[in-house]
Amino acid sequence: MRRRDVLLRGMGAAVLAAPAIRSARAQAGKTLVFGGSVPLTGAAAETGLNVNNGYITAASYLNDVLGGVEIAGEKYKIELKLFDDASDPARATTLIQRQLDDGTDFFLGSFGSNIVLPTAAITERAKKPMVQTGGGSDAIFTKGFKYVFGMYPRATRQFASAAALFKTLQPTPQTYSVIWTNDAFSKTAGEGVKLSCDAAGFKRLDSFELPAKPTDVSSVLGSVRANTPDLLVCVMHDQDSLLVARQMIASGTNVKLLFQGLGPQLASFREALGKYSEALLCSTYWDETVPYKDKFFGDSKKFMEYYKSKFTRPVAYHTAGAAACIETYILAMQAAKSIKAEAVRDALAVADYETFYSRIKFTPDGDGDPIIMGSMIGQVMKGKLEIVFPGEAHSADPIYPAPPWDKKA
Template sequence: MIDRRLFMKGSVGAAAAVGLGAGMSASWSRGAVAQEKTITIGGSIPLSGRAAETGLNVHNGYETAIKYINDELGGVEIGGEKYKLDLKMVDDASDPARATTLIQRQLDDGVDFFLGSFGSNIVLPTAAIVDRAGKPMVQTGGGSDKIFTQGYKYVFGFYPRATRQFQSTAAFFGSLQPKPKTFSVISTNDAFSKTFAEGAKTDCTAQGLELLEEYELPAQVTDTSSVLSSVRANTPDVLVCTTHDQNSLLIARQMIASGTNVKLLYQALGPQLSSYREALGNYANGVTGATYWEPDADFKDKFFGDTKTFVDYYKKNYDRPLAYHTAGGAACIITYVTAMQNAGGTDPAKVRDALADIDIMTLYGPVKFTEDGDADPIVMGAKVFQIEGGEPVIVFPEEVAMGKPSYPVKPWADRA
């Protein structure tokens, strides 16, 4: 069920919506001499469908930052004027075609600023629409190379492009003792998974690991038994799954059921979710994944003050567990507002230029984009975690590690 407590309703009667031309208005009470201004930020997000688990996390992050700025800070000053923020996110139901229709409708209504959906297959077509319209999009849900190699000037992402995201994880594999010798890759037929798999193959090979097999599953996976049979017949030291949340969970469950054991299982998405870990129970221990943020991080933030304030404020308003996508969603808002302040106003082209130049610290960590709009792979690269006692523990890089990696991991039968 969607938590509705933080839903940001537009100001009624006393709002002039900047960025929502069709809804731009000012209501004057008797004797009123002031006009409250509102910046509308639109977009679509999966609140239902296959991507809803993470879509809800991103959405909650967007809402938390909006609510904090409006309710706790009384709005934000931009160009010498005070503004409230109005979030207009609509449910795209994990459907790219629906998302493009919804985004075009918001553009037709005059929305100037957009947040992204979750999943490269949704972000990619919606990014094309807003870029063509000359309206900025800041997103924490798409990392496919295709988003950042089309020459888009108005689209900014919180993750390095997919082919650059695996560099730190491959370095982690190379640091293990004894060093793994072989790896195989399972991907699905979608933009993110396929390009992430290419990066994994390149970076693992550069670390001296030999690629045994690569397997591609349909985007909508219902059974992986034939692929897992092949994995058992030609077993790698490391199995890399560049798959989305629900597909990763399905693969792990069927590996357990079929006794498909490897020395290390890495899954790009899935293990970061408490729902994944709860579903697998003790079997989740030993699985590795990537994270870009953890709740005990200690970063300064211009609006929240620090990460702890964000975490505490979020927990006051939501029962849903925190995930790095949640913090990333909140940081998208912080980045947007800071860019508007740096631009001295809400002109979309000037805000776009300010986003391109952004170099700030947020509750999520540092934010800096490449000239193509994706996250700087060094400044905003992934950290590797391994599940221990049902919780993700960062094990690489060593400078920020909270524990030591376990390798080789126990067979499934010994984790029950």
Template sequence: MRRRDVLRGAAAAAVIVPSPAIRSAYAQTAKTLVIGGSVPLTGAAAETGLNVNNGYITAATYLNDVLGGVEIAGEKYRIELKLFDDASDPARATTLIQRQLDDGTDFFLGSFGSNIVLPTAAITERAKKPMVQTGGGADAIFTRGFKYVFGMFPRATRQFASAAALFKTLKPTPQTYSVIYTNDAFSKTAGEGVRLACDAAGLQRLETYELPAKVTDVSSVLASIRSKTPDILVCVMHDQDSLLIARQMVATNTNVKLLFQGLGPQLASFREALGKYSDGLCCSTYWDESVPYKDKFFGDSKKFADYYRSKFTRPIAYHVAGAAACIETYVMAMQAAKSIKPESVRDALAAANFETFYARIKFTPEGDGDALLLGGMIGQVQKGKLETVYPAEARSAEAIYPTPTWDKKA
């Protein structure tokens, strides 16, 4: 983590305000649109939490500083983010959100991790205040009848369809798979999604392994993997656990033809930590700066990425773009509703069909992302870089299969 990013993240944990250089006439006359929330700038989820935080900052800063604010129902507004560090702690996050509700905040952005998004969304739901978020995909968030929470991804059990489709295209065709997941709200349901998608694709499931929420050792699981030797091993868990498993696979020379890790390889820090052994790993990815979408704010993904890099040295990742799209989606919903009343904005979010630089934004009736429009692409690490290998129309490289064994990776 670079110091510049730490400093910017720490500043964001309080309040985002226009910089002195651009306190122009618009800043004096524009109304303020407050959007609250919490983000994990410290603790177990901080690596991705910082990406989410930086995405929120990027969008708000651009809309305020470059575009001079946004127009809603004939009024000019500047966006003020009130984001606080929840330290990856659900109890702290719920306290922070309740405090903001008590202070009169009407609109919220989500934290990272279903274990935080779910309880905080329950609080904003009871208050009938919208939450747009890019950090929680557990089915439980979208199956409890909530009407005010909207997510930038399909629910967890619907997220693996693209990967299973990729597996069917590989040559020679994989025949068997095993899946490992951790005992947390997102990973358990994601693991179920893996089983549903891979079974439907005709792969034979050899074994399913459930690990505790806090993983320290997987030696017994890897011994079973070595004895059964699936063609594909799928790991659905957060990035730190993915890194631990990969390292222990290297140490024990546990090889499969393809290792798919849902979260981890997307992050430059993960690839750097694993070094040459990251090559060949596959993962889900929901955005790349080469995607062809356009919007009326940034213009396109490349311009968004360029602006982000002018503000941050931290490598860009899809959670950055998804977070920025949350704010764009709020603005477009408010413009469609011609209102900043929470109920009207909620109805406009439910009816959303907006194109952003990130994707076309459309939600299911339950609030998760449309499985096709907001579904994932598949990335594979090749020579240290994450290449898109599926679907074909977004492909930047052909998938490598089988991948080299650990001892053959240069």
């Protein structure tokens, strides 16, 4: 048989089979479509992949294990329509607009405030809800948006729990310096550090703004050595945190405590630093030991079991947060007894649900409640991240002051 004949016959078979495929889907029940974009390539791809895996884990568990979800007496399957935005806000906005034009009613967020902000502006204008775990910048929650909900408190409120931990340390630290990179999230997070630490009574020695993608921080570390604080707080993305830590070790820049907003949560980060990662402090919004109960997964451990059955990639709190976005949507739809965008938005606004990730309760501006959904503080101990704050979640007491780099065993 000639190659052309094979192709033609194959195409014919596909055309004949198409209606059968469509009817098979229809028989399986109704579908709930969640649209959105995630950065699977580009600068934010590392965390983007974690977020994407979280969405897939929740959708596949609800479909395959629970057989779908029931809303107002109807059974629905979850369908994800997520596209790679390549960490590019312009591409993300085009993708979201196209999905809106195609009639998508519910959106999941991308990762990175620089992408979430413009895409949220589009869904807001169309009055379609977006629940997201990737954008914490204040700009997302201070523009009067009513349809955007975030799994964290806004950036300037995220440091409150760390400042509260610092107050409990003995001997009480007196001074701090803060370093951030010039990007939408880190910049506002740096402002949050200053607000929280100043309010807690710590004396600020210095604040440094690095370029968005630094390749050398030796001059900043020179200033830190010349004017050494008790606490050094770095709010930047993982890769930049690793650069700072490595140069601090090599240049012998010691402080009593180094807090790195993003970085030490990741196993790869801790492995890269080896014994030097000991006693590094970071924020984390979820850990598999958290005690929350969940209507769908049961608890964090069962979520982890299912996640590990699907992925070999180490879990991150962004993964759990992403899965919780879908759960939150479903809980809101069940509460509203509707899948109309307006009704679901109203239910999200008054949400107060317990999930394996956290209790979910949003502020009137849409970000996570700073007390209920605020961060936990983790500290690296023997290569593992232990929760040292708040007291109800804590698995170990904080190490303070941290040993100098050359004394870390």
